[in-house]
Amino acid sequence: MIPKTMRAVVLTGPTLAEEVKITDYPVPQVRPGWVLVKVKAFGLNHSEQILRLSEIQADYITKPIIPGIECVGEIADPSDSDFRPGQKVVALMGGMGRSFHGSYAEYVLLPARQVFAVSSELSWKEMAAVPETYFTAWGSLFEGLNLTAGDTLLIRGGTCALGYAAIQIAKALGCRVIATTHRGNKIPLLAEADEAVLDDGHLAGRISGVTKALDLVGPRNLRDTLQTVKKGGIVCDTGILGGVYTLNGFDPIKDIPNGVYLTGFFSNYPTQQVITDIFTFLQEHHLSPVVGTAFEFEQIRDACIALDGGKVNGKIVVTV
Numbered sequence: 001m002i003p004k005t006m007r008a009v010v011l012t013g014p015t016l017a018e019e020v021k022i023t024d025y026p027v028p029q030v031r032p033g034w035v036l037v038k039v040k041a042f043g044l045n046h047s048e049q050i051l052r053l054s055e056i057q058a059d060y061i062t063k064p065i066i067p068g069i070e071c072v073g074e075i076a077d078p079s080d081s082d083f084r085p086g087q088k089v090v091a092l093m094g095g096m097g098r099s100f101h102g103s104y105a106e107y108v109l110l111p112a113r114q115v116f117a118v119s120s121e122l123s124w125k126e127m128a129a130v131p132e133t134y135f136t137a138w139g140s141l142f143e144g145l146n147l148t149a150g151d152t153l154l155i156r157g158g159t160c161a162l163g164y165a166a167i168q169i170a171k172a173l174g175c176r177v178i179a180t181t182h183r184g185n186k187i188p189l190l191a192e193a194d195e196a197v198l199d200d201g202h203l204a205g206r207i208s209g210v211t212k213a214l215d216l217v218g219p220r221n222l223r224d225t226l227q228t229v230k231k232g233g234i235v236c237d238t239g240i241l242g243g244v245y246t247l248n249g250f251d252p253i254k255d256i257p258n259g260v261y262l263t264g265f266f267s268n269y270p271t272q273q274v275i276t277d278i279f280t281f282l283q284e285h286h287l288s289p290v291v292g293t294a295f296e297f298e299q300i301r302d303a304c305i306a307l308d309g310g311k312v313n314g315k316i317v318v319t320v
Contacts, residue, residue, distance in 0.1 A: 002036070002076055003027055008105035009300055012064045015052050017304035022297070025066070028101065028109035035112050036077035037091060041128035042068055042103040043161075044307045044316040046240075051098065052304070061098055068103030069096045070131040072124060073320075081112040090275060091115045092131040093268045104300065106320055116275040122282075122289070129161070129289035129315040132267065134278050136238060137165040140265040144236035145212040149174035152209045156225055157216030157241045158193065159186045161315035164290040166214055167192050172285040178207055189313050203228050214238060219247040223255050231259035238265045290314045 008025040030036050048067045055061060070092040075083045083089065094114035096102040101109065120127060141147040153170050155163050158179030170177050171192060179193035180203070190196035197207060199217075204227035211232070215225045216239030226235055256262055282289070292314025295303040299318075306312050 002107070006106040007297065008066050008101075009068075010064050010066055011052060011056055014054060014056060017052075017301065017308045020052070020301045020304045022300060025105065027107050030077045030079045030109065032080050033112055034109050035075060035079050035081050035083055035115055037071065037073045037089060037108050037110055037115065038076040039071045039103055039106055039108055039320045040073040040124040041317055041319045042071040043128050043132060044303055044318065045069055045132055046307075048097065048102075049304075049307055055098075062100065065097065066101040066103075066105050066108075067097040068105070068108070069093055069098075070128075071103035071108060072118075072127040072131065073108075075115075076107060079112070081115075083112070083115070083117070088118055088120070089115050090118050090127065090131045092135060092270055094270075104318075106297075114270070116270065116272050118275065118279050120279050120283070125291060125294050125317050125319055126289050128317045128319070129291045130278065130282070131270075131275075133161045133165050133315055134169075134282075134289065135270050135274065136265065136267040137162055137169055138274065138278050138281075139267060140214050140236045140238045141166060141169060144238070144263045144265040145214065145234050147173065147175065147212055151211045152176040152178065154203075154207065154210045154213040154225070154228055155179045155193070155216065156199065156203070156213065156221065157181070157239055158196075159183070159189050159313060160216060160239070160241060161290065161292065162239060163216055164192075164314055166216075168287055168290065169281070172281070172287060176209075178210065186313070212236075217242040218244060220244040222247060223250075226256055226260055226262065229257075229260055231257070234261045234263060236263050236265055291317050293317070294319060 075087045159181040177193040178195045179190045180197045180199035213235045218240040220242030292312040297320045
C-alpha cells in the first residue's frame, strides 16, 4: 500500500547544510510515462550542494524542489511502463532534483526513460554508490578516453568518489594508474593506484608515459594536464574540483599540444545498456563500490554537513 504522505527534504531557497531538515510531503501522483520508485538509498553529489547553496535561486529551477540526482530502489507503481512492481532499479540525471523532484525522499516520481532495471547482489548501500559516480567514471574512461588495458592513465583529483571509482575500474581492466591529490595527508588513500603524486598544480615534466588522462580538477589545471600526455594521447575533462568552471582565454591551437586530443564527458544521458555493463563489470571483477560514509535518512542533515565539509573519503550514501 502506497501512503499518501512521505518524508522528504524540501527546498524553497538557499539552504545551508545545518538548515536541512525532513518534512512531510505528499507522495507524487503517478501519470503516464512516469514511474513511482520507493527509494531505498541514494548517493550525495557536489551538484546537489551547488543547488542547495546557490543554484536554487535560478529561474529554471522548479520550486519547491526535492533535491537528489540519483537513487536506487524498487518500483512502487510502474504506471504504463514495462517495469513490474517490486523490480530493482537505479535512476539518475535527466532533470532529477532540478526540473522535477529528486531522491531525497521515501518515494520519487521519475520519467520511465531515466529508470533502469538492475540485477545485483550488492546491498542497497553499495548499490547507491554506483549510479552517478560509476556512470560518470565509465563514460569518461571508455567513451571519452577509449581506455584499454595497455594504457597508462593519469587521474588528476583521485581522492574523490569519482576518482576512486575510476582507479578501481582502470586497475581491474589492467591499466597502469597514476593518481594525484593536492593534500599530502591523502597520499595513502591512493594505495590502489600504481603511483600516487602530490599535485602542486604543475605536473608537466614531473610524470611520464601517460597515454590517457582523466582530469577531475577541471579548467583550473587543464592546460597543464594537456602537457602531461604523450603524443597521440587523450585528455578527458570531467570534473570541476578546482572550483573553476570555464576556461577563459583558452587557445586550442596553442594550448592543445600537437597530436594530443581533448574531450569531455557530460553524464546527463545514461542508457540501460551502459548501466547493465557497469553492474556486469563489477560482478565479473568482484568489485565492491567505494562507500566513504553511510548515513540513515534521519541523519540527512549530518550527511549534507559531511558533503559540504569535503572530508569524507569516498561516496557519501544515505539509506532510506
